[in-house]
Amino acid sequence: MSVKEELPEPSNPLGIDGLEFVEYATSQAQAFGALLQNMGFAAVARHRSREVMLYRQGPMNLIVNAHEAKSSMPTLSAFALRVRDAAYAHQHALELGAWDMPTRASAMELNIPGIHGVADTLIYFVDRYRDFSIYDVDFVPLAGTDARPSALAGLHWFGIVQSILGDRTADWLDFYQNLFGFSILPRGQYFGVLPKGTLLESPCHKFYLQLIEPPPGSEDIRWEEGLVRIGLGAPDIPAAVKALRQRAIVFVDRGAVQPSEKGALTQPYLGGVTFELVHSHLQP
């Protein structure tokens, strides 16, 4: 590694380099696993001692955690950022006012540092993602499975959608800009079929966060802060929709949210979990 690589860029102080994994918590791990398989993910490893499974599809790692899961509906409970130095990233975030994650809250027994994100979610920092991975120690590969299943229709991480309370956009902008170096995209620059809220781009330009305040006139709706869904990028949305439909995935096709070249949204599954497809220029 060259000296230059050791020096964080000012715009990317933590050396963020994409998403390492996203984690869902659910007590319906098997049903959710079947859904993930329809979405193109394959189970590749099982945790040695906990009810935690690793799914993979192309460049994406997805963890399903049934250990002490509170809800049956699969709920996004964490995401992990690839960073240059996880210990540094963690310390840097704490010095700026992040909350350290509770002891032993980690899905795995690995020493992955993390901080509190929105609501009950966590944000992990992972620096072992090149030569060897964080899964090598605590996960047992499933026999007879391809450890590196290829992606369906070129699917890759595009982003994460976060719901926030009204008048909270500026607070969460402060959070993501100052802790991690995210930058806000100009209003009007949207991707996909759900053009709303505020889009933030990661300092590595590899994924996005979308912050959604409650829509006007929704005062009677119970709106909570949390991580709502993941967005999967694809170079050709109609092709991805076709491939997923063949695997029995159903897309919303009413009103403004119809599958198009820009994107598509799956119907809610297992009590409310959805996946969004987004036409993507990102190179996985």
Added chain:
Amino acid sequence: MNLDHFGMDTITLAGPLEAKLAAVREARFTQIMLNATDIVGHPGGEAAAITAVKASGLRVTGFQVLRDFEGLEGRLHAYKVDVAKAMLEMCRALGSRVLLVCSSASPHASGDAERLVRDLRKLAMLAVPYDIRIAYEALSWGRHINEYPQAWEIVQRAERHNLGLALDSFHILATGTSLETLEELEPPKIFLVQLSDFLWQETRSPQDRMETARHSRVFPGEGVHSEKVIELARALDEMGYRGDYSFEVFNDDYRQLPLPVVCERARRSVKWITARVGRWSLPARRRA
């Protein structure tokens, strides 16, 4: 401006938390400022206090008070961050969206603006996930920040959406700070206004201010700085401040009077203010 814009503060009243909440409600106030000692000193414990506050139906104006937070280093800083976290957690559990933070009076605190900005940014960041706003108040005996224009300078430099100002009329009166700088404040960055007065003209020393502030405040309309209190309220009203006004009245006498008597004085004070500020806010009547 009406009664709904004003709240009482538990520090004005004697007795158990439930009695204070009931008295404030019976006086038809809709909000209350809570002090951490109300919660942790509750005989039924913290959970019982939180239940009582929620059951009262009163909106929580804010939660106080984090002291001597900014400008510290090393272990002192780490210790204060732990205190701040515990207060933020209580604040959240109570449903309060505002945490009051008084400027540091600690002899160990640096006055270096960069450090103050750094620490208040950190506090604001800690408050983001909990949806809490940090209201920074210039304490009139603050070691380095003791007048609201200085606090405003720090808040502006920090540039955090959930960091703003708390204005307390007592401290402004005690230091004789001009109200001219009010024009420079941005109304959305004023997170709380606390009103009170006192019964003598001057507080000459920081010690004198502290003694008066903690034992001898009175409700607006009862003290000797009525004109300046009204001038403050009018200025805030005219510049478009539409947030809460809380009566920050520490008074040893009121803490030995029946609660309805003290609440009635608070209600009279609301009438006294709204009669003056409300009337002033109306556009001048045109002659026929």
